[in-house]
Amino acid sequence: MRISELSRRSGVPSATIKFYLREGLLPAGRATAATQAEYSEAHLRRLRLIRALIGVRGLTVNATREVLNAVCEYEADIHQVLGLVLGARPVGEAVRSDDGPGAPDVNALVAHMGWQISEYAPARRVIAETLESLRSLGADFDWRTLIPYAQLARQTAVLDLDQLRDTDDLVERAERAVLLTVLLEPALLALRRMAQEHESALRHGT
Template identity: 90%
Template sequence: MRISELSRRSGVPSATIKFYLREGLLPPGRATAATQAEYGEAHLRRLRLIRALIAVRGLTVNATREVLSAVSEHEADMHQVLGLVLGARPVDKDEEPDDGPGTSDVNALVAQMGWQISEYAPARRVIAETLESLRSLGADCTWRTLIPYAELAQQTAVLDLDQLKDTDDSVARAERAVLLTVLLEPALLALRRMAQEHESAVRHGG
């Protein structure tokens, strides 16, 4: 397909596609003339992943380039690919794991659940800061309070990963991983709110 067709099918403007080509995010197409090239389905999938990383995950162009390079490097290791795409693995090999306040609480929760979680996972800091904030407000909340929620999260993770089983293409899986995690999260929060409203109506009338 020509770049105009690639633009139409991906929804990405031609000028943006040319920018991604210049920046090395999108590999060059097969040259058919001095100023023309053909692009295939692999380019379309790669372009969708680029847009997911930049528009959905909010990565910079430089960070996206590093993630794409790492995804290609670890193509055979699906766990590593997903970790890179979701931010649980550092692209920069010199990056140090977080060891701030509340780390021991998170470690205790992870150990209790028997989870294999990277030291670099950004969710660790979110949980630690949330527990610290709750305690500062006088809430009787410890890492043990989160265990029932962690068990529900585990069930959700099984549903998420089950949807990645129908393709062996690492780029397609990486794209879907971004969409299932980042893009689906607002809907999951909305479902929780709706369930809370329903439960309140059942318990207290309305």
Template identity: 45%
Template sequence: MRLAELSERSGVSTATIKYYLREGLLPAGRRVTATQAEYDEEHLRRLRLVRALIQVGGITVSSAREVLATLQDEGLDHNERLGTAVWALPHGPAPAADDPVADEAARRAGELVRRLGWGHGEDLAEAPAYGMLVGAIAALTRLGYPCAVEDLEPYGRAMGDIAGSDLDLVERYGGSADEQVEAAVALTVLYEPVLLSLRRLAEAEESRRRFTGK
């Protein structure tokens, strides 16, 4: 397909596609003349991923380039590519290293992860999401809200179930190993608003049941 068709099918303007090509977010098309190139389904799939990362995930072009480079690294296995790509997604700020409240929050996070049986403690502690968890626990602590390990553990177990559903969805999505890893990264970004909205709807429903008896 030519650039105009790629734009029409993807919903991305030709100017934006050309920008993505210049920035290395999209592979070059097959040159057919000095001024024209042809594109295929791989370009269409990559455009969908780039849109998910930048427009929905709100990550920078440089971060998107880092994620895409990881997805293309054939030296990494399926799990490593997915893990490294997800690590490159934006996360909240980690707490200051010399904050005593953060030190206690890190202890709780470590105990929570141990109870959940998630991964290797030292490796997991390097994950950006782990730092974000520590920062969230520290903020709850400062404000005096419940955040003991016992309070957090049910959420962790629920997230474990959701992670299983995430990867079930990716496997049903089908395609090659490369396509599945790309889909996993895209769905990590695209499903976060779904999870947030469902949680708020569920809380409204639970509140109605508990406090109105209806």
């Protein structure tokens, strides 16, 4: 297909596609004339993944390039690829997240759940900071209080991974993983707020 059709089918403007080509995020098309190139379905899938990483996950162009390179490197390993696109595994410089304040609590939670979690996963730090905040505000809440929440998160993750079963193409699956994980985040919090309102009505409503 020509760049105009690639633009139409991806929803990404031609000027942006040209920028991605110059930046080396998208490989060049097959030249068919001095100023024309032909693009494939593989270009389309890769373009969609680029859009998800930049537009939805908010990565920089450089970080996106690193993720895409690593996706190619781990081509056959969907687990590595998902870890990369979702940020569980670091690209480039690695910062350990399993020490520092609050980290022992997170380690205890992860061990209790029997989870295999990278020591670099930024999620570890987020949970440690939440527990610290609640403690500093005097709330009676520790890692054990998080156990039932973690069990529900586990079930949510099963739903998430089920959503990725429909496609065998690795790049498409990576794109879908980014969309579903990142875009669903505000909706999942909104569902919790609505469910709280309903549960409160059941318990205390008139």
